[in-house]
Amino acid sequence: MKTGREERAILRGAGRAELKRRLASGHRVDASAIEGWVYRGTSLGLPRLVERLTWKTFQKAFWRDPLTGRLMGWNVRLEQDGLDAPSRPKRARDGAPVTVWFYEVLETGGGLVIDYSRGPNPPLELTRLVTDPLVSLVPGDADLLLGVSRVGPVDTPTYFMLEREHPVAGVPRALRPLALSAAERRWAERLFAALLGREAMPELEGFWAAAAKAPAPYFSAGLRAAVCALTFLPLAEPGPFFRLSGAQRLDWAERVDSDERVLVRQLVSTVKTVACLAGAA
């Protein structure tokens, strides 16, 4: 049996016919063996000119959405440092890795298939037409995978191999529609401060990092709903929270806390509890 290094070398040098043959003789991949992992991808079988114009190396991440149970994923753009250089994601302005081309992984009768039409991609994104069947080269081993991009029933010349790299560390916001956006977090922090009678909250990065990672999926959804309702609805004088100055917010907090409506009391109580946890974090 060949080692992973030997397999990689063979795949890198293989022509399209050989890649097609290997894909056809590949083995089914167990979906649970790839979920939670980031793979390093290498494009195979492309003409040099095309390679120069596109991405030779990239990352593909596989993540099971705890809310829906769907196995989702995304591509990460890498700096093109060379085939054997460590993966270095391109970064957006906010420092987050640049993620593109979201997908769902489907378990079909023929094995796993990456389907870009089922990811949160722009409606006119051409990638939506693409699917990528995936196989493993060794039965029961999902460390090295081979795939091809297909438009409808037609294989494109774009083959790729995926090598297991590291566990998924963060999930792009596009796949977490219920999570609070940066703007909503700022409003949440203003609400926290007002409810706790402070001018401002201390740095809460640690809290938000924990909140994004560990809690039940409905935590973010519930907090988001509570924050939006308290911020934008006209629940207490002198008006909706978002329109108030700092001093007015403290008055507002006292009034909204005295509201007799059960739902409002629940919202205030929930956000106040979270604020206390966040403030002490």
Added chain:
Amino acid sequence: MRLVDVDGRSVYQPLEAEADVVIVGSGPAGASVAREAARAGASVVVLEEGHEARREEFVEGGLQSMARLYRDMGTSVAFGAAPIPFLQGRAVGGTSVVNGAICWRLPRDVYDGWASALPGLESELPYEALAAAEEQIEQRLNVRPTDPAVAGRKNELLARGAEALGLEHRPIRRNVERCSGSGRCLQGCPNGAKLSVDRTFLSDAVEKGARIFAGVTARGVKVERGRAVAVEARAAGGGRVGVRARRAVVLAASAIQTPLLLRASGLHRGEPGDGLMAHPGVSVTGRFDAPVYNTRGATQGHEVTGLRREGIKIEALGFDASILQSRLPGAGRAYARALEQLDHHAVWGAALKAEARGRVRAVGGRAFVRYGLTAEDVRKAARGVRVLAELFFAAGAREVYPLVAGAPKVLHEAGELEGALPLDARAYPMSMTHLFATAPLGRVVGLDFQHPDARGLYVADSSAFPSCTGVNPQIAIMAVAQLCAARVLTGKRSF
């Protein structure tokens, strides 16, 4: 002693193992079975989703503790007319790592209720056998009434209030050793004083050769020709884990996870997950003239037992500062003023023996819990709040904050609650501990704890209880699991 044999965080490749007895869950029930089985010479593998909880890593902050040691960071919620958070530990040792160390034996009246509903229980699971097991367990766990020297003011004040009202009360019996009253049971004892099962029963089991796989999540039980033959699991590192069971598979993963595992294994007989029972709780805050220092002293050191037969059990509560802060009244500047006197506040709670029945199902691969209080449960909640307020005033509190929507925010005497407590579940901020009865004896499993469609598959945790107990169940869970272990090992009763 090194407790964990396999840390799932570093398992990337498929891992196969084999044992006589494979146990899912390392909490009080799983630990009891592991210890009994290992002492009897059986090879044992325990699968635990959480990680080893080392005391040097325990921190005081509520958020960090919950993130490390609680399932879903303590944000699990049961949905009903009012969403109720429920807490479950997730660590080697399960909830025993983060509970209040409160120990109760199964009350005789609760057992009698089970026996009258389940013909055959008295011969299959006699009360005397349970009591004997509880006696042994309490000895190992050093269960003793809270030492007055470490009780702290919040517990002393509850005793004073109960005494003044003529309510039966007592120091809580706890499983601790050399407790210094650090008040951090719920975040994991930093001094190692709490004798949680990772420090006792699991250690005993490992000493006898049991292996613990931490960071490994069971996905299902493999059943072949009507017999449970293996547990299929996934390591935190991504590797698939398969453990073959030569003799038995024991589910002890909690009343939430155990029924889901049965369902994931295709075992639907008796509707596992239906019939969830629990102890929802209400709490009330009181302010005293002199400092109470609620975060100091035994976390939960005193209880009022006089209302137990009404289905209400009152305890002093020892939260970390952030949770205590959330129990102060008011918002804005009023809250900031209250916060200046944080140390003058105490929080006491009433755990309710609720009659409500809920349901657990998997949605999107996760537990989804439905649970709604009955009118009688809400009445109990109102009564609990009323008695808590009376206790605070009897103990000398200056002000009391019931934190119930529709009720006065600040009380200066308990009589102000007269007619003011709504019979509406949504008005009471609650949280829930102690979950039961989702795979009960006589419905999902037989009186021998064994699943009728999968020989060698046993349910050993509080899922198997026919009902809630109305008291803290750790000791009863361990005793029942110990008797279950005898069945696992011999196929027969042990008495």
